[in-house]
Amino acid sequence: MAAFLQFLFKGISVGSLYALLALGYTMVYGILSFINFAHSDVFMLGAFFTWRFAGAFGLDHPSSVQVAGLLLMAMAACAVTGFLIERLAYRPLRHAPRINVLITAIGVSLLIENVGQLVFGKSVVQFPSLSEASIGFGKHTVMMDDTFTIGGVNVRVVEVFAVAASIALMLALQWMVYRTKVGRAMRAVSVDHQVAGLMGIPVDRIISLTFIIGSALAGAGGLLVGFTYGQIKQPADASWILYGLKAFIAAVIGGIGNLPGAMLGGLVLGLSEQFVAGYVSTTFRDAIAFALLILILLVRPSGILGRRVVEKV
């Protein structure tokens, strides 16, 4: 039972990260109908930006306020990156065939990775320590890198923090898309660019905004993954791309273009990965995502929460 709960906790922790990334994929796919391969690289940049900012300010042991500051800076830097990617690489191809955009996305991804290798080096990078970061009030204060054992389950505070931060960001996005005017414009653009434009919606600006938001979320994900694992791998490491692919698969599982679907898909994927790794074999952990993808494509191609869309001429 303790093992089960441990896998459950780990699954939620990993799954909420997938969900955070999946939101970026699903938003871009919903509006522009292509897989933004560069999204996983923005995620990677989020981690490296955090590391660089922390280094620039001499934060070897940041306090929790400083961590929050780093989070904002990483999100802002990634938002700018996302904006530039869309503006320079994708916008000139707005009316090109989808396959061209897809190839460009791969090009952007390769470019960021290899420039990243030059700028950030080719070795594993140690993240700042969280031993001075406390969270909570008065008597209920805990340190972020503490580990508690509750009912036989090892719970790291930083992982709980990461899950909570992801959920908060997801709720904020959900509120923005469904409760604000900008969100309504985004939904309109995703239904039909042309008609949305005729209704007075600045389509290009909304698309830029989508990239900015998605990239900021990816940047937050990068910071969270860095602090959770304590170290990050080199920019062109396959694990970054794998992270991105799994997040995209999570979006497909939940129903591409669907925000709650992306969150659900992330959790489903995170949990199934941890249970397979725990009960079957860790070798197959990376393969389970693709097995799930093929299964969902066969059984329910529009995803768990997606609606079937008929392609019109």
Added chain:
Amino acid sequence: MLRRALLPILVAAVAVVLLSLVVPRDSYAEKILFDIGINIVLAVSLNMVNGLCGQFSIGHAGFMAVGAYASIVVTYYGGYALWGEVGKHAGLGGLGIYLVSIVVGGLMAAVAGWLVGLPSLRLRGDYLAIVTLGFGEIIRVLLQATPGVLYPSEMAEVPGLLRPLHLGGALGFSHGQSYNSIAWTYAMVALTVLVAYRLRESTHGRAFLAVRENEIAAEAMGVNTTRYKVIAFVLAAFFAGVAGALFAHQLGAGTASRPEEFNFMKSFEVVIMVVLGGMGSVSGAAVAAVALTLLTELLRSVQDYRMIAYALLLILVMILRPSGLFGTREIWTIWRRKKA
């Protein structure tokens, strides 16, 4: 047609014979010629899916891996079953088993292509990209989990049917024999180019082009789009398997057939060749394969900048010349048009 094709085939055949006489065995030059040939096979075959049929596959290295391992199983374990030893077999027997291994490699890759393509090709094209990429990763993970290669002394302990599962794990299949030669490589290149070129002029090829240009219109005209997409995909997978078989039997094949050799960077390299050469142009893909392979060798000293340059090239070509450098045309038609 035949007369027009005769001259280039003759010239190429003479060139290959001369090269295999001039280039020393196991030399650096031979290795580069192998690489060029294998990359031509990969690029031209991927072009059948990406260029002719307009579907986007980025898991070509995965099919190459299937072909490589299937063929090396045939020459190693098959060779043991036939002759009771695992060394390189000279003479007709060696030629025969190598030919069989190439065919088996291609067929196994084709089966894998069918299994992967059927669920994903029924849907929108870009799912194929993600599924093929994932397939490559699954293959790599599975190969890494296999037990070590059996030595002849250990063969007796494992029943014959289970032997092919011993693929060497993460260290790779370390007992490959160098059956490959320049003649073999370029025979396969010729076969691939011929099939690709004749395919485009055939009924099937026309259907591929229709699917690429407008899937809905093609379906309305009675083209069974899923069927043709799967055909293109399986065919491309077959030749990727052939390329894998060639790759697995060069010198130092043991180090060549490691699972990491077939990661998605390899797939991306092939995609870059196809895109730069022009999607739909057989000669364009072949020329790009030659150029990029040579460029890779020349730029080895500045390797950090090589991928940056490729990535920028990819983006710029897509923005400035969306159909690739040669577009859908063949090289000789471009010359002809300039003359007119």
